[in-house]
Every structure is written in C-alpha cells, then in structure tokens.
Amino acid sequence: MALSEFSLIQQYFAELTAKRDDVVLGIGDDCALLQCPPQHQLAVSIDTLVENVHFFADVDPHTLGHKSLAVSLSDLAAMGATPAWFTLALTLPEVNEAWLKQFSAGLAELAIQHNIQLVGGDTTRGPLCISIQVHGFVENNQAFRRDQANNGDLIFVSGTLGDAGAALKHRLDNWSPAELTADDWQYLQHRLELPTPQNNLVETLRGNTTAAIDISDGLLADLDHILSKSGNGAVIDLDKLPLSDALTKLPFEQASQLALNSGDDYELCFTVPATKVDNLAPIADKISCIGEITAEKALILRDQTGQQRHYDARKGYDHFGA
Amino acid sequence: MALSEFSLIQQYFAELTAKRDDVVLGIGDDCALLQCPPQHQLAVSIDTLVENVHFFADVDPHTLGHKSLAVSLSDLAAMGATPAWFTLALTLPEVNEAWLKQFSAGLAELAIQHNIQLVGGDTTRGPLCISIQVHGFVENNQAFRRDQANNGDLIFVSGTLGDAGAALKHRLDNWSPAELTADDWQYLQHRLELPTPQNNLVETLRGNTTAAIDISDGLLADLDHILSKSGNGAVIDLDKLPLSDALTKLPFEQASQLALNSGDDYELCFTVPATKVDNLAPIADKISCIGEITAEKALILRDQTGQQRHYDARKGYDHFGA
Structure with missing residues (x-):
C-alpha cells in the first residue's frame, strides 16, 4: 500500500x-x-x-x-x-x-x-x-554535567550492570554458559531490548550530584568521560558492582568484566559528596555506591583482597574504534 | 585510519x-x-x-x-x-x-x-x-504559519522556480534540450546542489506575511499545504512564474511545468494582504507576485489568454507516493 x-x-x-x-x-x-x-x-x-x-x-x-x-x-x-x-x-x-x-x-x-x-x-x-x-x-545551573566531580565524591550507579552486554554476547557469539537458565536469558534479553531510562531518579539527585552520565558504552568508558572532564581519577571496588541474580550465577571474573565493559544498560553513573549521601535515602534501594573519586588521575579497580589494577578505560564499545 | x-x-x-x-x-x-x-x-x-x-x-x-x-x-x-x-x-x-x-x-x-x-x-x-x-x-505570535492565509491575500515566491528540477531531470532522465548551453547546465546544477535558504527575507516579511512555506516538493504541492491548512484556494497566473534565464529558453509549457511541479528550489512561497505589499519594497527585486488567495477551495492555473484549468496539487514529489 x-x-x-x-x-x-x-x-x-x-x-x-x-x-x-x-x-x-x-x-x-x-x-x-x-x-x-x-x-x-x-x-x-x-x-x-x-x-x-x-x-x-x-x-x-x-x-x-x-x-x-x-x-x-x-x-x-x-x-x-x-x-x-x-x-x-x-x-x-x-x-x-x-x-x-x-x-x-x-x-x-x-x-x-x-x-x-x-x-x-x-x-x-x-x-x-x-x-x-x-x-x-x-x-538554570542545576544540570548534572560531566565536569564537576570532586575529589572524595562517592561514585554511584543505578540498577545492575552488564545484563544487556550478556544478552548481546549470547546473541553475537553464541555464548551460553551452563549456569544460566531460559528464564535468565529472557530477563537479560529484556534488559537489552527494553532498557528503562532512569528519569525517575532525577528529582532525588537534584542538588545532590556533582556529575552524572548514563552508561551506554560501558561503566569504565563512561566513567572515564567524567574523570577526564572533571580532571580527576577514581577507585572502583569490584565487589560492590551491582549484579543481577542472573549474572551472580556466573564466575565473578566473567560477571565483573561484563559489568565494567559492556554497554547498553542505560543505568546512571553519578558522583555525590559524602555530606549529601543521606539525601539519597528515597532511592537507596535503586542505587549502589561502587567507589570514590580521587585526586590521582587514574582509574583503579580494587578487588576484595585489596589488590589494585590500573585500567585503560578507552576500551569501551566504540563504533569507529580500531 | x-x-x-x-x-x-x-x-x-x-x-x-x-x-x-x-x-x-x-x-x-x-x-x-x-x-x-x-x-x-x-x-x-x-x-x-x-x-x-x-x-x-x-x-x-x-x-x-x-x-x-x-x-x-x-x-x-x-x-x-x-x-x-x-x-x-x-x-x-x-x-x-x-x-x-x-x-x-x-x-x-x-x-x-x-x-x-x-x-x-x-x-x-x-x-x-x-x-x-x-x-x-x-x-511570540510572530511565526509564519501555514494556516493563516486569507481570501484576497497576494501570493509571492522568492527567486526563480524549476531550476533544481531541471538539473535533476537532466541527471536522472538524460534530458538535454538543445536550447540549453553548458553554462546553463552549470547554473542549474549549482541551484540543485547549493540551494540558498532565504533567511535574508525574513526580517522584511515579519508582520507582513500571513502564511509561508518553503518550496521543497514543488510550488503546487507546497502551496497546497497553505491552502488546505488555511481553508481556501488560489489562482496562479502562469505568465507570472519567475523563471531563470536558462529556463526562459525552453518552450513555455516545459518551463512552467518545472516551475510548478519540481522541488528542491528552497525558495519561499508566502501570502501578503494587499494593504501590506508596499512594505516589501526592500526585497522587491527578490520576489514575484504570482497570484491570489481565493475563497473557493480550488487551485486554479490561469494562462495569459485568461484560460483556466483546475489542478490537483497532490502530484508533487513524494518519497512514499504511489
């Protein structure tokens, strides 16, 4: 027709x-x-x-x-x-x-x-x-920009990370670990195809966040934008990365790689001065503190034993990347 | 790279x-x-x-x-x-x-x-x-909408019409009438590829035009949007259609068809109450009066002998048309 x-x-x-x-x-x-x-x-x-x-x-x-x-x-x-x-x-x-x-x-x-x-x-x-x-x-002057995170601010993310990336890997690479059930895959595919934008968090965040970004390219790639614009670094605690029930079933190394590097989750990553964390109580069940902004210009990942590794955040998903 | x-x-x-x-x-x-x-x-x-x-x-x-x-x-x-x-x-x-x-x-x-x-x-x-x-x-309230042309308003267009259409026909159909020189084709191609948006007319038109549209799909197709939104009709005098030197060399029927029906000229078509026409003096050399808005809901083309024909304007270029 x-x-x-x-x-x-x-x-x-x-x-x-x-x-x-x-x-x-x-x-x-x-x-x-x-x-x-x-x-x-x-x-x-x-x-x-x-x-x-x-x-x-x-x-x-x-x-x-x-x-x-x-x-x-x-x-x-x-x-x-x-x-x-x-x-x-x-x-x-x-x-x-x-x-x-x-x-x-x-x-x-x-x-x-x-x-x-x-x-x-x-x-x-x-x-x-x-x-x-x-x-x-x-x-006026209330926008959450990328360039105003301060040393000592706590780093938060909403929801769980890596779910959309897991679904994408399943589809693209036929990746199908034995731990995950059909229900898990359905959940993960839903996360990939029907992302929930986190506009409902905005009201509570207003006046309390110093910088924010949405996670479309992967936590590290996106957090790195905040760090480079704000001129500082961060320490991320790997054991604090919020994982869905599905991803929790995977070996931790695998799940955390997804949570750190895969995109398409459309969760928010934002920074909050320690003095304002209590103001986030209304959304406390929807967010996780995963680390802290540091003066040293490096992005450091810390595991539960305290071991640290530097990370090159420029490895997130990038359509025209090498 | x-x-x-x-x-x-x-x-x-x-x-x-x-x-x-x-x-x-x-x-x-x-x-x-x-x-x-x-x-x-x-x-x-x-x-x-x-x-x-x-x-x-x-x-x-x-x-x-x-x-x-x-x-x-x-x-x-x-x-x-x-x-x-x-x-x-x-x-x-x-x-x-x-x-x-x-x-x-x-x-x-x-x-x-x-x-x-x-x-x-x-x-x-x-x-x-x-x-x-x-x-x-x-x-506020100064926009040139499509829905406010009135019976008796004069219809103007800027520049010349049909030039881009001629260049397109040349390229698509190998149409190459003997009357046109290499210079003509260069001019016409320039009109197709480097259209000049008519933003410089806006200041003079403000307060003087009742309705306006840009000619992207063809004069008749675009004028018809004004007529249907404003709830009236128009009479267009074919001999008043502004033609470039190049198009003037063509048989009139051919040139006027291009001027009426071909798109991509990005000239303006606008309506002006007769009492305000004098205010257009600063841009008089850039515009042409081609007809008049009528109460009767029809788009009528009138040639220099006074002969009239009704026109179905819904024949302009339309990407998803039949």
Whole structure:
C-alpha cells in the first residue's frame, strides 16, 4: 500500500504521544513552535539507531520503538533534565503498516509515561535508521554535567550492570554458559531490548550530584568521560558492582568484566559528596555506591583482597574504534 | 585510519560553526544546555538526507555539507525564525577523513553565515544518512504559519522556480534540450546542489506575511499545504512564474511545468494582504507576485489568454507516493 510521506508521521505517531500545553504548534508546519519555561535551560540530545549496528534486523518493532526513545530519555536523565518534546527522523526501506503500528505503539507508551510529546519528524526511504532528538528543561545551573566531580565524591550507579552486554554476547557469539537458565536469558534479553531510562531518579539527585552520565558504552568508558572532564581519577571496588541474580550465577571474573565493559544498560553513573549521601535515602534501594573519586588521575579497580589494577578505560564499545 | 567515534564530531565539526553566547554547554556532555530568550518561541525542524534518495553517491561532499544545512535553514526561514543552534546525526559507511573535512567545511561556511552553532551530534556506522535538526527563535505570535492565509491575500515566491528540477531531470532522465548551453547546465546544477535558504527575507516579511512555506516538493504541492491548512484556494497566473534565464529558453509549457511541479528550489512561497505589499519594497527585486488567495477551495492555473484549468496539487514529489 502506498502512503503519502506527508501523512506517515501524522498517521502513525502524532496522536499517540503526550499532549503538552507548551507546544504552540506541533506536527504539520515547516517547524514546530515551542514555549520554553523561564529560568530554565533547554537540554537537547540526538541519537541514531541503525539496523545491524544498534539492533538486529529481526527485532520486534514494538521493543525497537521503546528502545529508540529510551536511549534518548536516558540522556535527559543523565543531565538532570525533565523530558518535554522530541522529534523523529525515520528512514524506512518500505512502508510496512504492521511494522509502523507496532513501532509507534512501543514509542508512544514510553512517551506517555514520561510526558514527552512528538513535535516533528521526517520520513524518508532508505536503509532502516532512526534518529531521535529529545528536548528537556533543567533549572538554570542545576544540570548534572560531566565536569564537576570532586575529589572524595562517592561514585554511584543505578540498577545492575552488564545484563544487556550478556544478552548481546549470547546473541553475537553464541555464548551460553551452563549456569544460566531460559528464564535468565529472557530477563537479560529484556534488559537489552527494553532498557528503562532512569528519569525517575532525577528529582532525588537534584542538588545532590556533582556529575552524572548514563552508561551506554560501558561503566569504565563512561566513567572515564567524567574523570577526564572533571580532571580527576577514581577507585572502583569490584565487589560492590551491582549484579543481577542472573549474572551472580556466573564466575565473578566473567560477571565483573561484563559489568565494567559492556554497554547498553542505560543505568546512571553519578558522583555525590559524602555530606549529601543521606539525601539519597528515597532511592537507596535503586542505587549502589561502587567507589570514590580521587585526586590521582587514574582509574583503579580494587578487588576484595585489596589488590589494585590500573585500567585503560578507552576500551569501551566504540563504533569507529580500531 | 581508525578514529574514535567520540572525537568525530569534536574533531571535524565542533570548532567550525558559529559561537554563540546562548550555548551554556555545547558538544561533549549527555546533552547540550541552551538558553532560550524570553518572549520568544522556539522553532524546531528535522530533515534527513539519504544517499541515492536526496543526493547522488558521487556528490561533492563540500556541496553536500552545504545542502544538508541549507534545507533545514530554509524551514526556519519559512517559519520566520532566526537560526540559533543545530544538531547533526551522521551515519557513515566508513571514516574517510578527506570526505569529513570537505563535508564539514561546506556545512560550517553556511553555519557561520547564518550564525547557527552546532550543539550536539551522533555518529554511527551504516549507509550514508544525514539528519539535521535546527532550532531558531521567533517572537511570540510572530511565526509564519501555514494556516493563516486569507481570501484576497497576494501570493509571492522568492527567486526563480524549476531550476533544481531541471538539473535533476537532466541527471536522472538524460534530458538535454538543445536550447540549453553548458553554462546553463552549470547554473542549474549549482541551484540543485547549493540551494540558498532565504533567511535574508525574513526580517522584511515579519508582520507582513500571513502564511509561508518553503518550496521543497514543488510550488503546487507546497502551496497546497497553505491552502488546505488555511481553508481556501488560489489562482496562479502562469505568465507570472519567475523563471531563470536558462529556463526562459525552453518552450513555455516545459518551463512552467518545472516551475510548478519540481522541488528542491528552497525558495519561499508566502501570502501578503494587499494593504501590506508596499512594505516589501526592500526585497522587491527578490520576489514575484504570482497570484491570489481565493475563497473557493480550488487551485486554479490561469494562462495569459485568461484560460483556466483546475489542478490537483497532490502530484508533487513524494518519497512514499504511489
């Protein structure tokens, strides 16, 4: 069935996402017109997902719709911003109505949860490629930047780490350790395909965190961005890495490698001055303290015997890396 | 040469575009942080260019960089917005330094001209695909929308029409009428590959135009958006269509078909109440009055003998059309 490009976004997406009063003019003109609140900064981030790079060609379109928006919502969470609007540039090999319905439904469910409205889009014909730009607000000078972690700050992460990486390794390398059951694999695949952006932590973190980043490339690679921008180092206690029940079944060396180096978890990593840790009580069950910022510019991993090793964090996942 | 994805945007783009005071935090964090001016609305638009759909695989990367930003600046012009910031999602089959240098130089030249700053980006590996989202400002209630043309308003277009379409037809269909010289083809190709967004007209149009759109899909297709949103019709005088010297050499029927139906010119089409036409004097040499908005909901073409024909504007270029 041939469908006009003009109506694709309108037909499949426009009515599904949140409705906000600050959208003066939505989809259907040369630009959307949006009203920014006073005393706030606009936070924007764009992410692209490409078939066979960021997702498998056989992925369920409903989960793909979810993930496409989730990874961008995660950037807003990492910045301490409240979601407001997004745009969608969708390149499709063909107009497949069943696919579009499922993809848009997955996207819209998450959009409504986070009160974020689709305000513009572009659809073109070509190899499947999804670019989403999100916009959010953050009160002036309240953003969680990467460059303000201080010596002595404690390092926290949300959730558990390495789950998405385990699922990816299972799929890519036929890696299938005997310890893991079918239920474990289902859980891990869910973590890979349906990541939960941690925007619900933001309110509690405001005023209490000095730096933050979301873990998309791997804990060490992402923490390293904080360290290089803030000009300091860190000690991570390996035995404090939060692991899921599934990963806990694996040999510790294997599980911790996944937790340290694999991406796609979309958990938050953030730093908190020791004096403010008590303020995190409302989210204490969702976060783990895994180490400390140090003045020495090195990233050191410490095991439970106290043994330390330096780590080159530039080994995280990197699409154009060597 | 392998290059880290993290540094691609930083290395090739970050330093080249405009520098603006309202960018609190640019490239290099989870989000950019931007300061919106009070009493203004934010105008945003996203456009994607895909290889072999929007440009030929052998296009000069410098001109491609120009065009990628030009088509989005054109949307800001059509909305009456002043350019401010943009983001770039670039999907590349490989890291080709020569290509990146030329592409970014073409993009940056235009960005500096229009004082628009790159504030974020994402680079991924895949089939060549360029998504640019632009952000601009427009004073509250001063935007040029599509839905406010009134019966009796005069219809104007900027520049000349059909040039890009002629170049495209030449390339795609080996169409090569004897009337056109090598210089003509060079001019026409330049119009296709290096469109000039009409942001310089915006200041004069402010307060004087009731509706506007940029001509990306063809005059009739784009004017039809104004008519359907505003709930009225139009009469277009075929002999008033502005044609370049090159197109004037062609049989009139051929030239006017190009001017009416071919896209990619990125000129503006806008409506002006008769009482305000005199205010357009500063740009009089850059625009042409081609017709009038009517109460009757039809798009009518009138030739110099007064003969009229109805037109179905839904025949403009449409990527997913039948």
